[in-house]
Amino acid sequence: ETGVTQTPRHLVMGMTNKKSLKCEQHLGHNAMYWYKQSAKKPLELMFVYNFKEQTENNSVPSRFSPECPNSSHLFLHLHTLQPEDSALYLCASSQEEGQTYNEQFFGPGTRLTVL
Amino acid sequence: KNQVEQSPQSLIILEGKNCTLQCNYTVSPFSNLRWYKQDTGRGPVSLTIMTFSENTKSNGRYTATLDADTKQSSLHITASQLSDSASYICVVSAGGTYKYIFGTGTRLKVLA
Numbered sequence: 001e002t003g004v005t006q007t008p009r010h011l012v013m014g015m016t017n018k019k020s021l022k023c024e025q026h027l028g029h030n031a032m033y034w035y036k037q038s039a040k041k042p043l044e045l046m047f048v049y050n051f052k053e054q055t056e057n058n059s060v061p062s063r064f065s066p067e068c069p070n071s072s073h074l075f076l077h078l079h080t081l082q083p084e085d086s087a088l089y090l091c092a093s094s095q096e097e098g099q100t101y102n103e104q105f106f107g108p109g110t111r112l113t114v115l
Numbered sequence: 116k117n118q119v120e121q122s123p124q125s126l127i128i129l130e131g132k133n134c135t136l137q138c139n140y141t142v143s144p145f146s147n148l149r150w151y152k153q154d155t156g157r158g159p160v161s162l163t164i165m166t167f168s169e170n171t172k173s174n175g176r177y178t179a180t181l182d183a184d185t186k187q188s189s190l191h192i193t194a195s196q197l198s199d200s201a202s203y204i205c206v207v208s209a210g211g212t213y214k215y216i217f218g219t220g221t222r223l224k225v226l227a
Contacts, residue, residue, distance in 0.1 A: 002158065042119070042217035043159075043204070090158050100146055100208035100215065101166070106158025 003027040004107035006091050012113045013081065021076040021110045023091030031097040032074040033104065034066060037088040049074060050097035081114045088112070117142045119207050119218035127224045132195055136221045138188040138205035146210040150179050150190050153202045153220070162190070162203075195225045 004025045013019050025032065034046040048056035049068040063085075065077040074091055088109045095102040119140045128134050140148070147166045151159035163172045163179040165188070171180045176193045192199055205218040 002160065004158070040124075040219060042219050045215070092158070101164065103149075103161045103164070104215070106160070108157050111156075 002105045002107065004091060004093055004105050006089075006107035006110050008110060009108065010111045010113075012115065013078070014115050015081060015083070017081075018077070018079040020078065021089055021091075021112075023074040023076075023107055025072055025074075025091075025093040025105070025107075027093055027105060029093040029095050029105070030071050031094045032068060032071070033092040033094075034074065034076055035090040035092065037090055037109070043090065047076075048097055055097055078112075081112075083114050086112055086114045117207075117209055117214070117216045119205055119216050121203075121205050121218040121221050123221060124219070125222040125224070127226060128195055130195060130197060130225050130227050134192050134195060134223065136190045136192075136203050136205075136223070138190070138207075138218055140186050140188070140205070140207045140216070140218075142186075142207040142209050142216050144210035145183065145186075146208040148179075148181055148188050148208070149206045150177070150188075151204040151206060153204060155201070159204055192223075195223075197225050197227060199223060200225045 007022045031050045036044045045058050046060045047066040067075040090109045091107040092104040094104045122137045149164040150162045153159040162177050165181045178191045181188045202220040202222045204220040207216045
């Protein structure tokens with residue numbers, strides 16, 4: 001285990017549903033990340049939080065809404081998604097944003113299917 | 116444009132054989148390069164990291180090389196095992212912006 005957990009592991013939702021993804025890290029890190037992983041594409045950075053403050057929003061549609069109540073927890077709230085949003089959503093953490101020599105630790109991901 | 120390209124896209128080898136995966140990048144300025152292994156249904160796990168001054172780094176049967184002049188890296192797997200079946204992702208960090216640029220990965224399948 002990497003010390004980063006994600007729930008649920010699998011999620012199927014309709015386009016009108018509202019759901020949330022949860023990420024928790026037990027590593028004492030200060031930076032947390034959401035990534036989208038689609039088949040045959042590089043990981044796409046969505047959001048970055050550093051010390052609970054959002055420092056990066058990579059032009060993500062507003063139907064994805066992140067929340068970071070503390071340095072250990074990160075949520076991704078989903079509403080009115082599109083079928084093309086189906087992907088593996090990965091959460092990661094690192095000691096601090098900007099120190100790229102420090103490893104990013106990834107969770108197992110949530111496999112999202114939008115019908 | 117900062118980019119990381121990996122080859123081949125997929126590879127099938129027999130157990131016990133060696134293989135080499137390639138990573139070419141156009142990231143500038145360069146900060147470091149990391150190889151990740153991602154098992155099916157799991158998140159990526161770091162194998163090695165190299166900075167500008169490092170040419171080679173090993174982690175068990177995995178050996179990564181870096182040529183900063185040609186902007187190429189390789190990951191060599193020795194005496195492959197069934198558990199090596201996974202995707203291998205090359206990630207380059209850009210200096211200054213400290214961004215991570217991910218490659219699309221190489222999917223390796225090791226057959227018995």
